[in-house]
Amino acid sequence: MSKSIKFYFDILSPYSYFGFEGITKNKNVWKTSVELKPFLLGAIIKGSENKGMPLTNPLKTKYVMKDLTFSAQYLGVPFRVPKDYVNLMMTTSSVIPQRVLVASKLRDGEAKMENLTKKLGHLFWAYGKPIFTSDQIQEVLRYSQVPNSDELFKLSESSEVKEILKENTKEALDQGCFGAPWTHIVDNSTGNVIQAVFGSDRLPQIAHFVGEEFKN
Numbered sequence: 001m002s003k004s005i006k007f008y009f010d011i012l013s014p015y016s017y018f019g020f021e022g023i024t025k026n027k028n029v030w031k032t033s034v035e036l037k038p039f040l041l042g043a044i045i046k047g048s049e050n051k052g053m054p055l056t057n058p059l060k061t062k063y064v065m066k067d068l069t070f071s072a073q074y075l076g077v078p079f080r081v082p083k084d085y086v087n088l089m090m091t092t093s094s095v096i097p098q099r100v101l102v103a104s105k106l107r108d109g110e111a112k113m114e115n116l117t118k119k120l121g122h123l124f125w126a127y128g129k130p131i132f133t134s135d136q137i138q139e140v141l142r143y144s145q146v147p148n149s150d151e152l153f154k155l156s157e158s159s160e161v162k163e164i165l166k167e168n169t170k171e172a173l174d175q176g177c178f179g180a181p182w183t184h185i186v187d188n189s190t191g192n193v194i195q196a197v198f199g200s201d202r203l204p205q206i207a208h209f210v211g212e213e214f215k216n
């Protein structure tokens with residue numbers, strides 16, 4: 001059976017950052033096609049009524065703070081736990097950068113969106129540069145030398161882009177999504193999702209399931 005992969009991610013999610021780095025490192029040598037889909041973690045948490053977010057439980061919070069560094073070191077991904085991490089995660093919306101990524105995919109295609117996601121991911125998760133407000137993202141787009149960045153930002157505010165982001169989020173929610181990153185393995189002959197998977201740490205299993213090798 002021929003299969004393909006859809007990888008849903010949110011730049012505000014550190015595990016999405018790890019998963020994005022992991023899957024993009026491998027996908028170019030895979031026969032299996034991988035589509036990268038920005039979605040909105042906040043809407044996923046709300047839509048799935050996930051009250052068990054790690055950061056609402058002190059023991060889980062303590063665990064996650066260590067697990068992040070532990071995972072980043074294992075994966076060889078540059079990473080620093082941001083200052084005031086818990087508060088940041090609870091109060092920040094990623095809707096602006098996520099719309100910019102949808103706009104980038106729409107205007108410039110998947111490969112350019114992949115590059116931009118990596119840039120944003122590194123700037124925020126490795127260097128602590130904020131990317132969440134209109135001003136912050138516009139500055140970063142200019143600094144990253146994205147062509148016609150003002151036009152791209154304008155496109156990110158269009159109803160077309162807003163709808164795509166909502167649609168991506170709904171696609172995941174419809175398959176039982178409650179967190180990020182989230183992956184669908186699709187049967188190409190029917191278009192049906194045959195397996196939906198939570199977490200960056202499941203990438204080796206996903207690769208195995210589609211008959212590919214996963215390298216860290």
Ligand SMILES: N[C@@H](CCC(=O)N[C@@H](CS)C(=O)NCC(=O)O)C(=O)O
Nearest residue numbers: 013014015052054179180199200201
């Ligand atoms: N073990 C997973 C953890 C992923 C994770 O905790 N993701 C957070 C967002 S950064 C989440 O969606 N949590 C929801 C939950 O745990 O219910 C991994 O290594 O990727």
